[in-house]
Amino acid sequence: MSGRTKLCALIGDPVEHSLSPMMHNAAFKHLNLDFIYLAFRVEKHNLKAAIEGVRALKIHGLNVTKPLKVDVAALLDELDFSARNMGAVNTVLNQNGRLIGYNTDGVGALSAIQEAGVELEELKTVILGAGGASRAVAHSLANKVGELVILNRTISKAERLASELKKLYQSEVRYGGLDSQTVASELSDADLVINATSVGMKPNENASPINPELIRPDMVIFDLVYNPIETLLLRKAKEAGAKTISGLSMLLHQGAASFKIWTGVDAPLDVMRVALKKALGEYP
Numbered sequence: 001m002s003g004r005t006k007l008c009a010l011i012g013d014p015v016e017h018s019l020s021p022m023m024h025n026a027a028f029k030h031l032n033l034d035f036i037y038l039a040f041r042v043e044k045h046n047l048k049a050a051i052e053g054v055r056a057l058k059i060h061g062l063n064v065t066k067p068l069k070v071d072v073a074a075l076l077d078e079l080d081f082s083a084r085n086m087g088a089v090n091t092v093l094n095q096n097g098r099l100i101g102y103n104t105d106g107v108g109a110l111s112a113i114q115e116a117g118v119e120l121e122e123l124k125t126v127i128l129g130a131g132g133a134s135r136a137v138a139h140s141l142a143n144k145v146g147e148l149v150i151l152n153r154t155i156s157k158a159e160r161l162a163s164e165l166k167k168l169y170q171s172e173v174r175y176g177g178l179d180s181q182t183v184a185s186e187l188s189d190a191d192l193v194i195n196a197t198s199v200g201m202k203p204n205e206n207a208s209p210i211n212p213e214l215i216r217p218d219m220v221i222f223d224l225v226y227n228p229i230e231t232l233l234l235r236k237a238k239e240a241g242a243k244t245i246s247g248l249s250m251l252l253h254q255g256a257a258s259f260k261i262w263t264g265v266d267a268p269l270d271v272m273r274v275a276l277k278k279a280l281g282e283y284p
């Protein structure tokens, strides 16, 4: 570190278990960039003060996580297209004192899907969940897939998201509940199923958001949960012969997109992937 070292920081609450510091510091080190990444726990009531601090200290970049992604948008000077549409920010660049908000979650999901060699056009896509993660993915897929269906335990949230997407992208989006009957009927002809609920996340790794018997070999199953890397849903999908995409891939690609925004340099994906796996204890 030097007098010129640029600071990028994660703000949110909690942040202690975040894997982003390991991922970004490994990448900075690998490319010999004079950058460092730290995590700061910022409670909601301190967000305004924290952003003033970013301006005063000339902190170079931010990642923003729960529960600040929506509120931070109003405190910035400019929002890019994706952050504006989603109404949520996960990345900030301090460009000579102007704070610009981005959202790389959606593009991270798209890159993970592309990396798996999946062509989205004409796919019937079912997204399970209608929270923050679902919103990011749904916005990035709404005008790229053949048909989009959002299923959520709380139907009103799925309905709200579907109507917002219809307005923004003029695309047909259906919604429904997460009950077994609706799930079975929607999955019977689905091509891509994305789990954007928190079901299956440690310590509840023995849970699956859907009945695994509904998985067919011609389906693609994408689980946004990355801890464990192989969720029960992904394990069952592999056993059924389906193609799988892990949440780690989305975490990696959203991080890579943020890295590019802060540094202007392409992220070293392999270095970051290894750092993530090490952090999760799944790499020797």
Ligand code: ATR
Residues within 6 Å of the ligand: 066, 128, 129, 130, 131, 132, 133, 134, 152, 153, 154, 157, 178, 196, 197, 198, 199
């Ligand atoms: P994130 O930012 O990770 O998306 P979130 O915004 O809190 O987190 O959203 C969590 C999602 O997981 C929601 O869709 C939630 O469903 P509700 O809207 O009905 O709360 C879903 N979820 C969480 N626990 C669940 C469970 N046990 N069964 C089904 N859905 C669940």
